[in-house]
Amino acid sequence: MSLDQSELLKKRDVQISKALSYLLRHGAQKEKLSINSNGYILVKDILSHNRLKTHKCTLEDLHRIVENNDKKRFHLKIVDDQEHICATQGHSLKTVKPSDEVLEPVLSLDQLPKRLVHGTNLQNAILIFKSGQIKKMNRNHVHLSPGVIGEDSEVVSGMRYSSNVHIFLKLNDSLLENLKLFKSINSVYLSAVDIPTDLVEKVILKKSLKMNSYQDEIATLQLLLDSKNIPCEIL
Known part of the structure; x- marks a missing residue:
């Protein structure tokens, strides 16, 4: 396979992945796809949808994308000889209320990782500490990562790069x-x-934010954190 063909395949896989994410997380009902309370859709149904047919997505393509997705966004299972697919998290569909089969309840401190981190950007961080809450917004859950993506090798998802x-x-x-x-x-x-900000231990800003154009926003965030006695570091 030539370099150009490889790049085209990667681009197509990204387009298919985005279509899958939309349908499985947000658009199933609007797009007339049957989705159960755990967020699963029949693979044959999703492959028949125009958003995937536009990219000529095959079963082989779908399996490759699920297997190779860097954030492990999707999960496949077989029930009664039929294959089903779900998004592992990130839903805004209110009818999707996953059971213990998909989401494991965390009931003790022993089940927690060494760190729980919410990744965001500077503007959203200011809104979070002004409001006093990390809000779900239009999602069903607030996402927390067991570390910092791109820095902790075992962390594959939970925040944007x-x-x-x-x-x-x-x-x-x-x-x-x-x-x-x-x-x-x-x-x-x-x-x-x-999540109330009373539960925040500390905030770390990426070193790249020391650019002059961000100084006002950094100062605003630091004042908010100081008022709540929350340590802030720039690393």
Whole structure:
């Protein structure tokens, strides 16, 4: 395979992955696809949808994309000889309320990783600490990662690679008392409720944010954190 062909295949896989993410996380009902409460859709149905047919997506393509996806966004299973696919997290569909089969309830501190981090950007971080909550927004859950993506080799998902503000949570009994936490198939930790900033241990900004154009926003965030006695570092 030539370099050009390889790049075209990668581009097509990204397009298919985006179509899958949209249908499985957000658009199934609008697009008239039958999706169960765990977020699974029949593979034969999703392959028949125009968003995948546009890219001439085959079963082989779908299997390759699920297997190779760097964030492990999708999961396949076979039930009664029929293959089903779901998004591992990130749903905004309110009818999707995954059971223990898909999301593992976190009931003790022993089930938590060494770190729980919410990745975001500078502007959103300011809104978070002004409001006093990390909010779900239009998603069903707040996403938390067991580390920093791109830095911790075992972390594959839970935040965007572009996240330049990392909000670390306190791992104590108060966390479990205040939050309804789950662990997804791809090891993302999910809170079913908004997270109060009282549960924040510290905030770390990426070193790249020391650029002059961000100084006002950094100063605003630091003042907010100081008012809440939350340590802030730039690394």
